[in-house]
Amino acid sequence: MQKQERYKGIIEYFIKNQPNPETELKYKNVYELLVSVILSAQCTDKRVNIITPELFKKFPDIDSLSKASVEEVYNIIKSCTYPNNKSKNLISMAKILKEDYNSHVPSDIKELQKLPGVGRKTANVIASVYFNKDVMPVDTHVFRVAKRIGLTTDAKTPLETELQLTENFPKNLLNSAHHWLLLHGRYVCKARNPNCIECEIKKFCKFYEENKKINYSD
Numbered sequence: 001m002q003k004q005e006r007y008k009g010i011i012e013y014f015i016k017n018q019p020n021p022e023t024e025l026k027y028k029n030v031y032e033l034l035v036s037v038i039l040s041a042q043c044t045d046k047r048v049n050i051i052t053p054e055l056f057k058k059f060p061d062i063d064s065l066s067k068a069s070v071e072e073v074y075n076i077i078k079s080c081t082y083p084n085n086k087s088k089n090l091i092s093m094a095k096i097l098k099e100d101y102n103s104h105v106p107s108d109i110k111e112l113q114k115l116p117g118v119g120r121k122t123a124n125v126i127a128s129v130y131f132n133k134d135v136m137p138v139d140t141h142v143f144r145v146a147k148r149i150g151l152t153t154d155a156k157t158p159l160e161t162e163l164q165l166t167e168n169f170p171k172n173l174l175n176s177a178h179h180w181l182l183l184h185g186r187y188v189c190k191a192r193n194p195n196c197i198e199c200e201i202k203k204f205c206k207f208y209e210e211n212k213k214i215n216y217s218d
């Protein structure tokens with residue numbers, strides 16, 4: 001099967017079955033989304049959603065977070081990964097937003113990446129989810145699923161994956177495609193045990209095509 005057929009097949013499937021995919025992070029404004037996405041680095045959205053209600057109650061905005069101590073933030077977020085680094089980054093990020101951005105979160109990806117704890121993926125998530133920009137954030141799920149399905153060719157880094165996906169998905173579908181691939185990776189095409197038998201896009205998947213004679217009966 002040609003790569004373009006795979007794209008066409010999964011786009012048709014997801015448009016029909018997941019027409020409005022959304023982030024599973026719970027947030028009320030761009031400040032809360034930014035904090036949540038920073039916390040979600042190498043941590044589950046589920047864990048982040050458990051932590052953030054208390055964090056946002058104590059630090060409801062950029063100003064209050066900029067005045068927090070590392071210890072105060074650490075004590076609230078300590079059950080997520082890298083709590084010490086994340087506490088320091090969150091406070092520094094709030095200070096920079098307050099001093100340099102008039103307490104506003106910028107929509108520009110390059111500006112977002114100047115903030116502590118914000119890499120290209122996080123900046124793309126904010127730009128995509130909150131500012132509706134046509135960009136493709138690539139996390140570990142998107143990287144893996146795109147490769148298995150055969151949507152990318154020899155992509156060795158998240159940036160290579162991002163560029164290939166951006167080139168091949170219609171621009172107006174990039175936001176949705178990010179969520180489609182991420183959620184598919186989280187619940188079906190898992191890292192260690194992809195559930196190929198029950199996967200509803202298997203007929204478009206390169207990994208399945210190459211392995212079905214060995215591993216699967218259908």
Ligand code: SF4
Pocket residue numbers: 148149188189190194195196197199200201202205206207208
């Ligand atoms: S068939 Fe298997 S490898 Fe392919 S997308 Fe589905 S779960 Fe992932």
